[in-house]
Amino acid sequence: xxxxxxxxxxxxxxxxxxxxxxxxxxxxxxxxxxxxxxxxxxxxxxxxxxxxxxxxxxxxxxxxxxxxxxxxxxxxxxxxxxxxxxxxxxxxxxxxxxxxxxxxxxxxxxxxxxxxxxxxxxxxxxxxxxxxxxxxxxxxxxxxxxxxxxxxxxxxxxxxxxxxxxxxxxxxxxxxxxxxxxxxxxxxxxxxxxxxxxxxxxxxxxxxxxxxxxxxxxxxxxxxxxxxxxxxxxxxxxxxxxxxxxxxxxxxxxxxxxxxxxxxxxxxxxxxxxxxxxxxxxxxxxxxxxxxxxxxxxxxxxxxxxxxxxxxxxxxxxxxxxxxxxxxxxxxxxxxxxxxxxxxxxxxxxxxxxxxxxxxxxxxxxxxxxxxxxxxxxxxxxxxxxxxxxxxxxxxxxxxxxxxxxxxxxxxxxxxxxxxxxxxxxxxxxxxxxxxxxxxxxx
Amino acid sequence: xxxxxxxxxxxxxxxxxxxxxxxxxxxxxxxxxxxxxxxxxxxxxxxxxxxxxxxxxxxxxxxxxxxxxxxxxxxxxxxxxxxxxxxxxxxxxxxxxxxxxxxxxxxxxxxxxxxxxxxxxxxxxxxxxxxxxxxxxx
Numbered sequence: 319x320x321x322x323x324x325x326x327x328x329x330x331x332x333x334x335x336x337x338x339x340x341x342x343x344x345x346x347x348x349x350x351x352x353x354x355x356x357x358x359x360x361x362x363x364x365x366x367x368x369x370x371x372x373x374x375x376x377x378x379x380x381x382x383x384x385x386x387x388x389x390x391x392x393x394x395x396x397x398x399x400x401x402x403x404x405x406x407x408x409x410x411x412x413x414x415x416x417x418x419x420x421x422x423x424x425x426x427x428x429x430x431x432x433x434x435x436x437x438x439x440x441x442x443x444x445x446x447x448x449x450x451x452x453x454x455x456x457x458x459x460x461x462x463x464x465x466x467x468x469x470x471x472x473x474x475x476x477x478x479x480x481x482x483x484x485x486x487x488x489x490x491x492x493x494x495x496x497x498x499x500x501x502x503x504x505x506x507x508x509x510x511x512x513x514x515x516x517x518x519x520x521x522x523x524x525x526x527x528x529x530x531x532x533x534x535x536x537x538x539x540x541x542x543x544x545x546x547x548x549x550x551x552x553x554x555x556x557x558x559x560x561x562x563x564x565x566x567x568x569x570x571x572x573x574x575x576x577x578x579x580x581x582x583x584x585x586x587x588x589x590x591x592x593x594x595x596x597x598x599x600x601x602x603x604x605x606x607x608x609x610x611x612x613x614x615x616x617x618x619x620x621x622x623x624x625x626x627x628x629x630x631x632x633x634x635x636x637x638x639x640x641x642x643x644x645x646x647x648x649x650x651x652x653x654x655x656x657x658x659x660x661x662x663x664x665x666x667x668x669x670x671x672x673x674x675x676x677x678x679x680x681x682x683x684x685x686x687x688x689x690x691x692x693x694x695x696x697x698x699x700x701x702x703x704x705x706x707x708x709x710x711x712x713x714x715x716x717x718x719x720x721x722x723x724x725x726x727x728x729x730x731x732x733x734x735x736x737x738x739x740x741x742x743x744x745x746x747x748x749x750x751x752x753x754x755x756x757x758x759x760x761x
Numbered sequence: 762x763x764x765x766x767x768x769x770x771x772x773x774x775x776x777x778x779x780x781x782x783x784x785x786x787x788x789x790x791x792x793x794x795x796x797x798x799x800x801x802x803x804x805x806x807x808x809x810x811x812x813x814x815x816x817x818x819x820x821x822x823x824x825x826x827x828x829x830x831x832x833x834x835x836x837x838x839x840x841x842x843x844x845x846x847x848x849x850x851x852x853x854x855x856x857x858x859x860x861x862x863x864x865x866x867x868x869x870x871x872x873x874x875x876x877x878x879x880x881x882x883x884x885x886x887x888x889x890x891x892x893x894x895x896x897x898x899x
Contacts (some may be wrong), residue, residue: 716898725810
């Protein structure tokens with residue numbers, strides 16, 4: 319492959335990605351420095367200590383020199399004070415920065431660069447110490463945006479990462495840029511999959527995501543929802559679909575903090591009340607804090623149990639994504655863990671959602687306009703050694719409406735998995751959104 | 762009675778196909794035509810608040826208007842397709858606006874007229890052939 323620097327598109331505005339043309343190849347790196355978590359706190363504390371101690375030492379030295387004059391003895395005292403009171407925080411700062419740099423160098427995090435050479439593409443970490451991904455352009459058969467916005471290449475030897483975690487917009491741009499840089503049609507790169515091996519009907523050829531021949535480019539993004547719901551490479555089929563999760567991490571954190579506060583205050587109350595003579599004599603004094611502690615413990619146990627149960631829920635993989643209406647694909651439902659699955663079914667659902675203003679309130683209306691059961695099984699014994707992995711065809715009806723997303727209206731397609739296991743008091747219901755794109759018809 | 766008309770070559774188009782249309786201007790306009798705007802857009806209708814996106818706009822003005830008919834052709838996008846859903850409907854329209862040029866109009870009034878140009882013609886057309894949910898269910 320001959321490097322054609324002119325073929326690489328410039329990054330869009332307001333992006334964190336930087337492109338630099340070097341003799342050895344095109345270098346794409348994520349710009350900016352990320353200061354978050356405990357690092358700024360440590361640096362601020364150490365900085366404050368250094369400044370405060372320097373100021374204190376300077377004042378003390380001035381007083382000392384005024385009384386005794388400058389001599390070797392008090393210079394030595396000042397020197398020792400500087401080393402002890404300024405040197406230690408400075409050492410902590412240097413150590414912290416070294417640890418952060420070392421961690422960033424050996425792990426694929428926020429600091430990475432992708433070197434696009436003529437024969438090989440390499441993803442390297444900070445300082446280029448470690449190579450996280452290596453792919454020859456001639457062997458790349460597909461480039462996708464994987465889970466959490468990581469761009470990955472499908473090669474003969476498996477999946478290779480081509481970027482760290484990116485925002486959806488940056489990941490989408492990088493994918494398109496790399497696909498166009500390969501000088502292969504998008505459809506070929508994205509959809510080159512031996513469907514014959516899977517025994518399913520190949521979809522009608524067309525672009526992975528239809529382009530807009532007219533109008534501002536931003537419109538395309540407004541109409542089709544992000545197509546990276548097929549988040550990551552699957553273990554059995556090509557993609558693993560990501561389940562729909564509600565963004566409620568903030569609420570959960572607040573609730574857990576509240577319950578933690580309840581637990582701590584209840585335990586303190588219990589210890590104090592049991593320590594008092596009145597508390598030991600009458601149960602009315604310590605029953606309140608005991609109930610509070612029991613409730614808080616119950617909420618914690620329920621939360622962590624439900625998290626564990628969620629992690630063990632069914633997974634869904636699919637042979638290709640996005641889906642073309644009128645085409646048939648292969649899907650695979652997977653379930654790990656030891657259990658008797660009493661019934662499991664997969665439904666294809668199309669849902670219309672509309673936001674409307676009612677006075678000063680914005681309401682949302684949803685309507686399931688199409689649903690069809692596409693697979694069902696019952697009484698399946700799943701063991702640790704033999705997890706459930708059932709394949710079945712998924713067909714999007716010919717002439718069906720494609721996925722659509724605008725500011726107030728959306729049309730969503732999803733695969734809904736419902737599973738009832740023995741000894742489980744409620745059925746699992748997981749929704750896996752998929753993107754349906756229209757089949758390109760000949761004019 | 763003569764009036765401005767808008768004619769499309771068809772009512773249904775495949776995605777990516779070229780739409781051709783002709784605007785015939787009213788010869789009995791109240792004044793000389795300043796400019797003619799042709800816009801193609803889709804909009805949602807139904808229960809939710811309406812969304813609208815314009816995919817084509819062309820302003821014919823001055824030298825473009827040599828005849829009483831104006832022809833235009835536009836390659837249509839691939840999506841979104843026209844859709845008759847339960848609570849969402851997606852419809853495509855071609856809209857023509859005509860601005861008159863009156864010499865005696867004060868500048869402020871010209872500015873107001875520019876903002877409040879009446880819609881002369883709006884024609885709906887269908888992009889693609891998508892089945893409605895009812896048709897899919899049968």
